[in-house]
Amino acid sequence: MLSVIHPNSHRGLPVVAHHHLYDNALATQNFPGLEGYRFMSASYKPNGEDERLSKHMNKSLKSLESVCRLLHRPNDKPKTASEKNQPDNPPEIVTGDGAFSLEFPLSGQQSIPDPREIFTRLQLRWGNGTTSTQYFRAHIPSIKPTLLDGPFNSIHINTGICLFSKTALSMDPGNDSLGSDSEKVTIPRTPDRNEDLTLYELETITRLSLAIADTAALIGPACRDHCSPININIDIPDFQYFWTACELLERNLVDVTYVNKWIDTMNERRSLLFNIMSSMIHSSLRERQVSNVKICLTSGTEAAVESIMRSLPAGPMPSLDELLDKLQKGHSDAEQWKNFLANLDPRHWPSTISELGRLMYVFKAVKPVLTHGPQQLLNRSSQSRQEKNLIIMVDNSTEWRIFDRARTFLKRYTKSPTNGASETIMVGLFPLEKIFVAGARRSDLYLEDPGSDMWSESEASRVGPLEVIDTVYGSIISERLRSLCHRAGFKAAMRETPREFKLSILSKTMRFQLSEVHHDTDEFEEVVACEVASFEHPQQSIFRFFYPIFGHESEVEKQTAFRNLVELQRQWSRDDPDVVWIQAIDTQNNNKVVGGLLMKVHKENRPAQKDDDEHQSAFWYPAGSQRKYIDECLRIFTAPHEKYMQRPHVYLYIGFVLPEYRQQGVADMFLADACRRADELGIEAWLESVVAMGVPIYMRHGFIPFRKHAVEPQAERPDDEWKDMEEKMQPLRFWPMWRPPHGKFVPGETNPPWNEFMSSMLSKL
Known part of the structure; x- marks a missing residue:
């Protein structure tokens, strides 16, 4: 099941159309209004014109299978007494049996052999009845055989989510903008404290939570020491959002009161999103009987945030050089920032504060393996066996550039003999969305969030974001999400949806x-x-x-x-x-x-x-x-x-x-x-x-x-x-x-x- 949202299609309301995936279709399945997306079932047989598509599908399937083999490889060593007491609930793994193809016209007259992206089906089945199906675009490097000998010293699953959506924060430049005619500057509105989660936020939390839990469940005993936790790091940006308001202040387009209110709102939203997403992940992990997991909000920008907060009352805002200096001094992440910047490719050095904001995402992606300073280097050099780490990035496919830059940095970083870097494997798993915005381009709910009021084509009634989540991901997931939103004080979660009414609606469809x-x-x-x-x-x-x-x-x-x-x-x-x-x-x-x-x-x-x-x-x-x-x-x-x-x-x-x-x-x-x-x-x-x-x-x-x-x-x-x-x-x-x-x-x-x-x-x- 997937949903396609058609903007302004019913009396000004976005229309939601739900589509079932036909598992036995011999031809590709297209979706009205969703250009560039095709579904190929397990029964699909490529014809001569689709030969390149078939090659892409095989390559994508092999990448996904390689990730599964890496995480779920057999353990040849006998279990210790303590390991025998650990719950053993491995899922049945089924790869293939369906895939999505994404193909869009390239901007700027770019010329590459084939711009297709393939997302391959992965289904996990547990003995307790839990079944999970996702479509992944997988990236895995060539791995030295020595790195497969024994478990990893540390395993990190990195993910992230943005705040609100661009649509929710922006206003119409024609009515609410400042500046000359040649340069209209949009002043973002400051949302209310309990403004409902956007469909982008709800869909991202739901999809990534399930994908992260599935990834953690794949990690077998040969890959993970039972005493070592799986670390799940959630990156929710702060500095990048704060700087949006600070830039407006520097240009005298807003006052300090606006900036303070904006920062307070973003801080509170960030905390609420982390609580909801971590709870969703924990619930999915329990269903899969995965234990010994730590979930944390990724740090690394606190020094930069502190610097701009100190400058707010009197000004001016810190410069790029001042922010880079602050990041490398006097706080818990300083040595890691120093190590990161010292090994950064000069071509990637930031020239603006906005570029620094984008670089912060890369820093957080590789932070788990950056050394903390001379003492850690000394400890590592005295170890008889080289440490090895595993980083798995589970994120929206639109964030592949962060993954690519992080992987490029790690290649450079681990080759340097002076920094004592551990061997690190970085893997990317990008789960495909299940809710799309119609159009002739890549769907992006963050950029084109439809708002809180939509029209359901099948139910012939108005629906909100949580109702769309219910249809696509099921009532168990949506009710869990609704309960967490209610606890956080969001208004939409407080609307009652009687079970009997929902069932009658299902019948009417x-x-x-x-x-x-x-x-x-x-x-x-x-x-x-x-x-x-x-x-x-x-x-x-x-x-x-x-x-x-x-x-x-x-x-x-x-x-x-x-x-x-x-x-x-x-x-x-x-x-x-x-x-x-x-x-x-x-x-x-x-x-x-x-x-x-x-x-x-x-x-x-x-x-x-x-x-x-x-x-x-x-x-x-x-x-x-x-x-x-x-x-x-x-x-x-x-x-x-x-x-x-x-x-x-x-x-x-x-x-x-x-x-x-x-x-x-x-x-x-x-x-x-x-x-x-x-x-x-x-x-x-x-x-x-x-x-x-x-x-x-x-x-x-x-x-x-x-x-x-x-x-x-x-x-x-x-x-x-x-x-x-x-x-x-x-x-x-x-x-x-x-x-x-x-x-x-x-x-x-x-x-x-x-x-x-x-x-x-x-x-x-």
Whole structure:
């Protein structure tokens, strides 16, 4: 999913158009109004005219694969005792299967062989159900084999974000400008304290936070010593923004009061952005089970800021030479600045203060590996083994010049024998945006931010930036972002968006439609095929209860297992009149089945099932220990439901959504439909969450979790078949969840069924 914003297209409002990416398209996919951008699916086959495009795609794929190999290379050394206690949750890595091509006309009659940029798909899948898909433009240098021997001494992920947007700060030069007709000078307005985050800020925070968390999750034990943290450095400019107002003061276009107010506003915005972005990164890291990470706001400009603040009351502003002198004296970064400037290519020496501001970005990019002074040089020279560092720049692709200059500086810096520099690898990962501005040039939300009021083409209503984020990145991400914005005091985050309203809007869009499916129709097989594909990415052990495929089987065995599963689930429906199958289709993608839900609507008291060995036995497994293991798993898994829910209720038994359609509201539509059926009957509901991340999603719909249950069958004398099944199936965990009638829980009055069960047991003692 991506969105294209068309400026001034509906009664003066920007129009947002959402586009689904067609994964099976044979031709390139273009997007109306977004010139220069093309999507190539996994099924795309280049023709003769696209031969150069094919070469670019292969080159981009190899670069991305090289980065993945560097970060996730296998660890040949045995784990230490402390390392064995560390959580091991490596993602499944899938590169390729799609790419974006960007090609724009060059300005100034530049002539280069091919100006294309390729962003290649990277998908990470975790065992807990988390799936992340990004399109990266990767840059990686040639690496000496010696640098791959053992972990890095330090790992830094550098990123950054600007404040507000150019559109939000600028005013119309025709009405609010000073100067001669030949030189109109725009006076930026000073925003309000709690002025909403711009779409540029929201999209950048969301996309980079996810990309940074994915990058950190890729870093394996061969690359990182478990005791050493991953350092995430966020560069949010201060001096560069402050100098904008100071320049106006020097030209007598504003007064000191304006400058002070401007600086206070930028300082506060900078602090709020860091808090929100670091919280978003931490949340994404927790989902990926990545620990031992430090997030900091990159320093390095404090001396220059202090210098201009001291000059403000009486003036004049410091000169370029004075600022360069201040940066090299009397503060914590002084020695690093001295080292940086001493090794800077003379061609890159700043000639204006604005150029110094741009150079500060390069300094911050390489700062982690700059020596602090003579003592550090002495310490490094006495070490028996040369240190080595890894810097990963995860940033907007428009910042590639900073990356290029930083990498050029490091080549020069590490070659000098006098500064004691450690060997350093610098890698660039630039994630492609998912929200674009229409036009015949590179989209840039910072330069062309659409504002806070837009018109949604699909919803036929006004929407704000957070609603666009919700559509593109999913409700979980957008609600997390909304909560952080609310905590920071931003106004847009305080607008209530009821869940029911959002779901009705989703239905009105006609994008996803729910309908019941009869088990004897041909389309039922499509639903089961969607079920298999959903539970394969990531592969979930609990689905193996009914589908004995673990990945190594032949195609014939897989086809047989699929046919057996279709017949098994048809038989469930024939045997139980309470069974209801629901499918979700994508009306914008040939009515493709994208998800399904099997629920059981028990309108009357449900009698306990009899112990019928023939009925309970997992006959789709061969007779022996494999079948016995699965039978025991099923007994443990179904026990809480059998014990606690002998009364009318709606049982959400199996639910699934294709990986590429997750976080687009489909699961919420299923949950809302099931809860509606329960509420119309005034009865309870029950489900089992098989992944931890599902628990808070179900809680939003009124479900209350019971404790975590382990499915760990035991055998007195386990044979090899039993042990093999144990190795393939474990770990197995689930969380029973119950919803009271109408989802209303009153503390002290509403009693979950597990509490009632215990009370009845105690009363019999």
